[in-house]
Structures are given as C-alpha cells and as structure tokens.
Amino acid sequence: MENVSEPSSSLSFASSSYLSNGSSNINESPASGSDPVANPDYLSLTRLSTSLEKLLDDVEFDYSDAEIIVGGISVGVHRCILASRSQFFHELFKKGNCGSGNEGKPKYLMSDLVPYGMVGCEAFRVFLNYLYTGKVKTSPPDVSTCVDTSCSHDACRPAIDYAVELMYASATFQMKELVLLVQRRLLNFVEKALVEDVVPILVAAFHCQLDQLLSHCIQRIARSDLDNISLEKELPHKVSSDIKSLRLKYQQEVESGAGELDPMHEKRIKRIHKALDSDDVELVKLLLVESGVTLNDAYALHYAIAYCDPKVVKEVLALGIADLNLRNSRGYTVLHVAARRKEPSVIVALLAKGACALESTLDGQTAVTICQRLTRPKDYNEKTKQGQESNKDRICIDVLEREVRRNPMAGNMSSSSPVLAEDLQMRLYYLENRVAFARLLYPSEARLAMEIADADSTSEFAGLSALKRSSGNLKEVDLNETPTMQNKRFHSRLEALLKTVDTGRRYFPHCSEVLDKFLEDDMPDFCFLGKGTPEEQRIKRMRFMELKEDVQKAFDKDKAVSNRSGLSSSSSSSSSPKESVNYRGRKK
Known part of the structure; x- marks a missing residue:
C-alpha cells in the first residue's frame, strides 16, 4: 500500500491535520503555532492542491484521459496523477488491457478493480479528491447518514457502509495513509454499532487484511448474542470458526442463553x-x-x-x-x-x-x-x-x-360484499382496468399489491389487453364450462381483484387517490351499471363499451409513438408518464 514515489506522498503529509480530523480547510496550518503566510512551501502546496481540485470539480477543466465506471456512472480520471500517487494504478495502466470508453478513452470497471467489496460513486470521488489534493473531504451526508431524524449518525448503517466503501478503495488502491485514517474511523464504529452492523466492517477487515480491525470485530461479535446461523451465513468460514472457538472459551452459548443445546x-x-x-x-x-x-x-x-x-x-x-x-x-x-x-x-x-x-x-x-x-x-x-x-x-x-x-377501518370495497349477478361482469371490467392502470402508473406498488392478493394466480387477469377483443374476455364461451363453474371462476377473480384494491388502499393511499381521481373522471359510476331503468342501463353499457374502445386506441397510439421514439413499451413497468397524460386527454 505504499506510494510510487516519495514526492507524491509529501502532498498528503503536508496537510497532516487533514488526516487527523478530516478537515477540508486548506488554510489550516500543518504545524501548530506556525504561520502559513510565512511558510512558502505550505502556500505553494496549498495552491497546487487547489489547482488540481479543479480537474475534478470544474467541467471547464475536464482533461481526463481515462474513465472508471462506478455503479453505471462514468468518472473521468487522469492516469498520470493516479499512477504517480498509487502503485496499484501504476501497474494497472502499464498493462494497457481495458475496454474503450467515450472518445476512445480507456475504460475500467470498478467491479473488476475491487472484487471483494463495493465502492460507490460518492466514496470513490472522495478518494480521488484525496489523491489529487491530499485533503480528505467531509463525508457526503446524502450517503453517510440515515433518514431517522433522531439518529446522531455516529454508528448508523449508512455511516458504516460509506466508511467501508472508502476503506475498500483505499486498501485496494494502496493508499496507506488513507487506510490508517479510515481504519481509525471503523474502530470507533465497532463498539458503538449494533452487532449486525459490525459484520460488514469485519468482512472488509478480512478482505483488506487489516489485522487490528479484524481482531476488534471478532472480539465484539464473540461477546455478543449474534446467533451462530448468522455467523455461518454472513461471515467467511475461517472467521466464523474463530468466533465460535472464542465463544467456547468464554463459555457462551448464545442460542440457549444458558446450558448446552441438545x-x-x-x-x-x-x-x-x-x-x-x-x-x-x-x-x-x-x-x-x-x-x-x-x-x-x-x-x-x-x-x-x-x-x-x-x-x-x-x-x-x-x-x-x-x-x-x-x-x-x-x-x-x-x-x-x-x-x-x-x-x-x-x-x-x-x-x-x-x-x-x-x-x-x-x-x-x-x-x-x-x-x-x-x-x-x-x-x-x-x-x-x-x-x-x-x-x-x-x-x-x-x-x-x-x-x-393507520386507524382500523373497513376499506371502500370489501371482498365479502355481495355482488349482484347483473353487474358482476361490469364490476370485473372496472376492477381489472383499475388494476391495469395501477400497473401502468405505479408498477412497483401494483405488483406488490397483486402478489399479496394472489391476483397473478387467478385464471385470467388480462386488464387492458382484454379490450383488444371486441367481445371482451368475460363474454367468451367455453363449451366445457358449466354456468356454475363460470360463476365460481368470476367470483374467484373478483375476490382477488377486490383484495388487490384493498391492499393498495391500505398501503399505498396516495397512489390510490390518483387512481380514484383518474377513474372518477374517465370511468364514472360504471361499477353500478345495474342500477336505473332498463333504458338507462342500456345507455350506460353503450357508453362503457365506447370508453373501453377509446382507452384502447389511446393506449395503442401511445405505444406506437413510444416505439417510434425508441422507447420500450413492451411492459407496463416501462410505461412513461406521457401515457397517463394521454389517457386523461381522451376523456369522453
């Protein structure tokens, strides 16, 4: 983990205070009691550091000659700087074996460079900043804190994961002084964090061969009540065996709390x-x-x-x-x-x-x-x-x-509600299309509601695709199916659809409100087609069929537009917001 040359490391050591407390204040003096203005070497290094930082932060100074792909994002780097600062990159660039990226630049994948752990884009940019400037930037709060407002963020999982990512980058790319800094931070986490969150620290210490950090993690987990199943599932075999041996020495039996297991x-x-x-x-x-x-x-x-x-x-x-x-x-x-x-x-x-x-x-x-x-x-x-x-x-x-x-209350639609025979088919049409629109507008939430309701296991669940046939799939006749069998099938589908809608209302009320408004505007009161005089029912059914055809035309047209523009529309999950706007625009 040593640098290629002594002059390159002097840039980082010139700002020793940055290493000790993580400060990014470039005006801070490296030696207590010294005057930065009277120290020409310090001023020179400070200006150099600031100038090199522009290569990373200012798009006008983008003269990168290689790119590293981190989580699908291309990060431009300068091989001369990386090679002079890191022996790892020096050896890597000498090989010259890599793919070709933008403008013919050599391209490297972070997943290939760091095989044992993950390095996120934010952690890698902080690592690069240290390579270029010798300064350790403040941890980005978006990736090093959690969303719990009551948390002090001194040992929550995002803070640990960010430090682990920075350790994988520092150890793999052989920046010894940064490894020592991050290791001190991780050692501080070991005693504060939940024992489950010590596991990723231990795994990183094992792969990065950090004996001191590994020993502290093993001691902490051995003293904890983390069960042996978790040890076997989540830790390298050698480490889990060492912890179990240490527990026997401590005469700890986690799974029973006392005595021996049968x-x-x-x-x-x-x-x-x-x-x-x-x-x-x-x-x-x-x-x-x-x-x-x-x-x-x-x-x-x-x-x-x-x-x-x-x-x-x-x-x-x-x-x-x-x-x-x-x-x-x-x-x-x-x-x-x-x-x-x-x-x-x-x-x-x-x-x-x-x-x-x-x-x-x-x-x-x-x-x-x-x-x-x-x-x-x-x-x-x-x-x-x-x-x-x-x-x-x-x-x-x-x-x-x-x-x-949540306040316990009945949903707007109950799966036990009686359904009259004359409007059973129209209720099914309404519910199928409601769920189909949910799949278009909110694919993750709709799929989750369907899974819980077993809606995907019912005999038919066609939604909008059913409208492609003029007669509708509910009208199709199976000569081997008796009226009783057909009625049972319809009710089974109805129960699954009602449960899907109930689940959506319970867990995704905002999505349901959007759907309610949408269907209220474009499909008003069609689930009550059985009400009214025979003539009113006939008119409602005619309007319902017209609306179905109009929706299908809009859907097919938007699909064709998306295909012409090169957008995928093979599934509801890839539908764009534009489609939902067009649905509204075709209201009768």
Missing part, C-alpha cells in the same frame, strides 16, 4: 433450515412432523425472512402455525428481521397476516426505526416518476409508517 435438537433445526434454503416447504412440513420440532422452536419464519426467497416466506406464512410476534435470541420479531432485509413484499405479507408494527426491539427500535436507520437520504429522496420502479427503501418506510398511523 445436539440432536440442533441437528433437526439445521435440517429444517436447509429445506428452507432449497425452497422446499413440503419437506419442511414433513420434517416438522417427524422431528417434533415446531416452526417456532426452529425460528423458521425468522430464518426464511432473513435468507429465503419472498415466495418461500409466503408459503411458510400460509401454514398458519408460526407466531408472528415471537422474539428470537436477539429480541427481534419477524417484522424486525423483515425491516432489516428491506423487502417490501415480505413486510406487506407480514402486516397483512397480523404482524404488529408497534413492537420494539430490546434497545427500543420499532420496525420503521430499523428501516430508517438502514436507509440513506439519497435513496429515500430519490425522485420516481409515474411508470418507473419505486425505490424499495422508501416503500418499506412508507408502508411501516402508514401502518403505525
């Missing part, structure tokens, strides 16, 4: 977890019967939520035999574990089954607080246009906050 009991639990890893819930059911171990004994739902596919979580929930408010050895309920995972479909599924959003961990954090302290302002405040995928972090926080504030 080896056979532990073996049965591991079999259940392996079955969950294989997505085989049927095998889980068989193992539960044979072993006498319950889902709660194995903390199987906690395990599935932490490590398995959301579909597996849903299947385990469907068994109906797991305690949703059971606490594991860390004092976490399943909703707390789901909040750490930040997967919206899992959180909504748990809430729909009755998980309590008000339960707190042993240190007083609710599920929403956990989510907030894991989320960066950059991600939470990311602008999302209608028709684009919403940020999962924001969805999780919004859903949990809304659940905490």
Whole structure:
C-alpha cells in the first residue's frame, strides 16, 4: 500500500491535520503555532492542491484521459496523477488491457478493480479528491447518514457502509495513509454499532487484511448474542470458526442463553433450515412432523425472512402455525428481521397476516426505526416518476409508517360484499382496468399489491389487453364450462381483484387517490351499471363499451409513438408518464 514515489506522498503529509480530523480547510496550518503566510512551501502546496481540485470539480477543466465506471456512472480520471500517487494504478495502466470508453478513452470497471467489496460513486470521488489534493473531504451526508431524524449518525448503517466503501478503495488502491485514517474511523464504529452492523466492517477487515480491525470485530461479535446461523451465513468460514472457538472459551452459548443445546435438537433445526434454503416447504412440513420440532422452536419464519426467497416466506406464512410476534435470541420479531432485509413484499405479507408494527426491539427500535436507520437520504429522496420502479427503501418506510398511523377501518370495497349477478361482469371490467392502470402508473406498488392478493394466480387477469377483443374476455364461451363453474371462476377473480384494491388502499393511499381521481373522471359510476331503468342501463353499457374502445386506441397510439421514439413499451413497468397524460386527454 505504499506510494510510487516519495514526492507524491509529501502532498498528503503536508496537510497532516487533514488526516487527523478530516478537515477540508486548506488554510489550516500543518504545524501548530506556525504561520502559513510565512511558510512558502505550505502556500505553494496549498495552491497546487487547489489547482488540481479543479480537474475534478470544474467541467471547464475536464482533461481526463481515462474513465472508471462506478455503479453505471462514468468518472473521468487522469492516469498520470493516479499512477504517480498509487502503485496499484501504476501497474494497472502499464498493462494497457481495458475496454474503450467515450472518445476512445480507456475504460475500467470498478467491479473488476475491487472484487471483494463495493465502492460507490460518492466514496470513490472522495478518494480521488484525496489523491489529487491530499485533503480528505467531509463525508457526503446524502450517503453517510440515515433518514431517522433522531439518529446522531455516529454508528448508523449508512455511516458504516460509506466508511467501508472508502476503506475498500483505499486498501485496494494502496493508499496507506488513507487506510490508517479510515481504519481509525471503523474502530470507533465497532463498539458503538449494533452487532449486525459490525459484520460488514469485519468482512472488509478480512478482505483488506487489516489485522487490528479484524481482531476488534471478532472480539465484539464473540461477546455478543449474534446467533451462530448468522455467523455461518454472513461471515467467511475461517472467521466464523474463530468466533465460535472464542465463544467456547468464554463459555457462551448464545442460542440457549444458558446450558448446552441438545445436539440432536440442533441437528433437526439445521435440517429444517436447509429445506428452507432449497425452497422446499413440503419437506419442511414433513420434517416438522417427524422431528417434533415446531416452526417456532426452529425460528423458521425468522430464518426464511432473513435468507429465503419472498415466495418461500409466503408459503411458510400460509401454514398458519408460526407466531408472528415471537422474539428470537436477539429480541427481534419477524417484522424486525423483515425491516432489516428491506423487502417490501415480505413486510406487506407480514402486516397483512397480523404482524404488529408497534413492537420494539430490546434497545427500543420499532420496525420503521430499523428501516430508517438502514436507509440513506439519497435513496429515500430519490425522485420516481409515474411508470418507473419505486425505490424499495422508501416503500418499506412508507408502508411501516402508514401502518403505525393507520386507524382500523373497513376499506371502500370489501371482498365479502355481495355482488349482484347483473353487474358482476361490469364490476370485473372496472376492477381489472383499475388494476391495469395501477400497473401502468405505479408498477412497483401494483405488483406488490397483486402478489399479496394472489391476483397473478387467478385464471385470467388480462386488464387492458382484454379490450383488444371486441367481445371482451368475460363474454367468451367455453363449451366445457358449466354456468356454475363460470360463476365460481368470476367470483374467484373478483375476490382477488377486490383484495388487490384493498391492499393498495391500505398501503399505498396516495397512489390510490390518483387512481380514484383518474377513474372518477374517465370511468364514472360504471361499477353500478345495474342500477336505473332498463333504458338507462342500456345507455350506460353503450357508453362503457365506447370508453373501453377509446382507452384502447389511446393506449395503442401511445405505444406506437413510444416505439417510434425508441422507447420500450413492451411492459407496463416501462410505461412513461406521457401515457397517463394521454389517457386523461381522451376523456369522453
């Protein structure tokens, strides 16, 4: 991790105070009691530092001759500066093996340069600033703080993740003095942070071969109550073995709290977890019967939520035999574990089954607080246009906050509401098109609501595509289907659609308000076509069919325009806000 030449490192050491406290004040003297004005060397280095900083910050001074792709973003760099400051880049540029970027510049992928960890764009720019100027810039708050306003940000997960990213860059690119600085920061986190958040620090210390930091992390985790399953899943095998050996020395048995675990009991639990890893819930059911171990004994739902596919979580929930408010050895309920995972479909599924959003961990954090302290302002405040995928972090926080504030009340539409035979088909048309419009305008939220309602598993769910046939898919006749079978199929679809709408109203009220207004303007009162005189009903049905045709024409026209302009419109998830505007413009 040494520099190529001594003169290059003298730039960074000339500002030793920057290394000690992270200050970016270029007028600060490197030696206490000295006068910067009387120190020509210091003034010269300060001017040089300021001039080099322009190469990074001022677009008018963009003379970069190579680019490094970081998370899909191209960052221009100057090979002569990087090579003179870092032995890593010196060796890299000597090879000359890379792709070609903009204007024929050599292109390098950050994922290839740093194989063991991730370096974000913000952390890399701070690293580059240090290479160019010798100054360590203040951590960007958008990526080094969380969205919890009560947090001091001295050990929350975004602060840790940012420091870990900066460590991966510093260690990989062999900037020894910056490694020492960042290591001091990470050592400060180790005792303050939640033990789960020490794990990424330990992994970085292991891959970057930072023995002092690694030893502190191992000691902290060994003294903690982090379960052995998490150790095996999240840490390198050698490290997890060292921690277990150290725990035996301390005579700590985390999983039971006291005494020894029954080896056979532990073996049965591991079999259940392996079955969950294989997505085989049927095998889980068989193992539960044979072993006498319950889902709660194995903390199987906690395990599935932490490590398995959301579909597996849903299947385990469907068994109906797991305690949703059971606490594991860390004092976490399943909703707390789901909040750490930040997967919206899992959180909504748990809430729909009755998980309590008000339960707190042993240190007083609710599920929403956990989510907030894991989320960066950059991600939470990311602008999302209608028709684009919403940020999962924001969805999780919004859903949990809304659940905490929610007053128990019946939705506008209940799946148990009686539906008269004469307007059953029109209700289905209305609901299918409502959900179809939701998929166009809010694809992430609509998909999530459909998953929870099992709407995608019903026999038909055509939405707008059904309008392409003049008769409509509900009018099609299957000669092998009896009227009773057809009625049962229609009601099954209706229940799934109603549940989808109810889920949307509960967890995404703002999206639902937009849809309500849209459908109120463009499809008024068509779910009550059975009311009124026979002549009024006939006129309503005629207007309804006209509106369907008009909507389909607008949809096809916008689709053709998007194709001509080179925009993808193959799925509702790629629809643009322009489409929703055109729908409004075609109101009858």
